[in-house]
Amino acid sequence: xxxxxxxxxxxxxxxxxxxxxxxxxxxxxxxxxxxxxxxxxxxxxxxxxxxxxxxxxxxxxxxxxxxxxxxxxxxxxxxxxxxxxxxxxxxxxxxxxxxxxxxxxxxxxx
Amino acid sequence: xxxxxxxxxxxxxxxxxxxxxxxxxxxxxxxxxxxxxxxxxxxxxxxxxxxxxxxxxxxxxxxxxxxxxxxxxxxxxxxxxxxxxxxxxxxxxxxxxxxxxxxxxxxxxxx
Numbered sequence: 001x002x003x004x005x006x007x008x009x010x011x012x013x014x015x016x017x018x019x020x021x022x023x024x025x026x027x028x029x030x031x032x033x034x035x036x037x038x039x040x041x042x043x044x045x046x047x048x049x050x051x052x053x054x055x056x057x058x059x060x061x062x063x064x065x066x067x068x069x070x071x072x073x074x075x076x077x078x079x080x081x082x083x084x085x086x087x088x089x090x091x092x093x094x095x096x097x098x099x100x101x102x103x104x105x106x107x108x109x110x
Numbered sequence: 111x112x113x114x115x116x117x118x119x120x121x122x123x124x125x126x127x128x129x130x131x132x133x134x135x136x137x138x139x140x141x142x143x144x145x146x147x148x149x150x151x152x153x154x155x156x157x158x159x160x161x162x163x164x165x166x167x168x169x170x171x172x173x174x175x176x177x178x179x180x181x182x183x184x185x186x187x188x189x190x191x192x193x194x195x196x197x198x199x200x201x202x203x204x205x206x207x208x209x210x211x212x213x214x215x216x217x218x219x220x221x
Contacts, residue, residue, distance in 0.1 A: 033208065042114070042198065042211035043154070050207065058208060090153055097142045097161075097202055099209060101153040 003027065004102035006091050011107045013085075021076045021105045023091035032074035033092040033099060036060065043090060049074055078107065085109045112137040114201050116212035125221045129186040131197050133212055136180070139204030143175060145184045146198040148214065154198055158184060189219045 004025045013019045023032065031050045035043040035058075045058030049068040063082025068074050074093075078085045086109050092099040113136045123129045135143075142161050146154035160166045160173040160182065172185040182201075186193055196214040203210055 031207075035211075040118075040213065042213040043200075043209075044211075045208050048208050056207070097206070098144065098156055098159055100156060101146075104153045 004091060004093055004100060006089075006102040006105050008105060009103065011105055013107070013109050015109055016080045017109075018080060019078050019085075019107065019109075021078065021089055021091075021107070023074045023076065023102060024072055025093045025102075026072060027093055027095070027100070028071070029093035029095045029100075030071070031094045032068070033094075034058075034064070034066065034074070034076045035090045035092065037088040037090060037104075046076065078109075112140075112201075112203060112210050114199055114210050114212035116197075116199050116215045118213060119216040120218050121215055122218045122220065123189050125189060125191060125219055127189050127219075129189045129193065129217055129219070131184040131186075131199075131215050131217065133182045133184075133199030134180055135182065135199075135201045135210070137201060137204055137210070138177075138180065140201040140210075141204075141206075142202035143173070143182045144200040144202075144209065145171075145173060145182075146200065147193075148196045148198055150195075186217075189217075191219050191221050193217060194219050 033048040034046040047066040049055035091102045145158040158173040174183045199212040200209040
């Protein structure tokens with residue numbers, strides 16, 4: 001089945017720890033994106049990548065880092081510098097203008 | 111700051127009625143618009159895209175775009191309880207790279 005997978009579905013971490021969220025797609029899409037969603041809020045763009053080995057900051061990149069070493073994979077690291085990391089993290093990919101989302105990772109930091 | 115605005119709702123309609131969801135955007139350079147449906151606790155699902163002025167129909171869904179008024183809408187005909195969800199409007203920025211999302215409108219369809 002073609003699609004976007006994110007793992008894990010739920011993640012719990014202690015404050016001060018870095019954590020890496022996985023995003024993989026087998027749709028052969030060039031572009032990949034990371035968004036964050038807080039309760040009652042729209043999606044906010046963290047980082048995006050249009051080609052391998054290249055990525056750009058979105059609106060809220062502080063405290064996050066990414067890599068794009070393979071077309072299929074775009075992992076997101078939430079660092080200890082991110083002040084409010086608890087949120088629902090969504091990965092998306094696109095070939096043209098339409099973006100398709102993975103199932104998301106719900107991160108809780110205490 | 112480029113923005114997409116939506117009425118948060120909730121919008122309540124009876125089963126079988128037409129639900130009308132509205133969205134305005136601030137970036138006059140935006141050319142592409144999308145509607146996503148998001149069930150509680152799940153990720154957004156793309157249901158409609160629209161690129162030119164006028165109406166675009168897909169089954170029970172009709173998207174409408176008026177670039178002069180910077181207005182996008184989604185009509186859901188014959189609403190079903192399974193349509194109860196939050197609907198997110200998104201605009202592709204002028205640079206054509208990333209989407210700008212509204213906060214969503216919650217729709218409740220009662221049987």
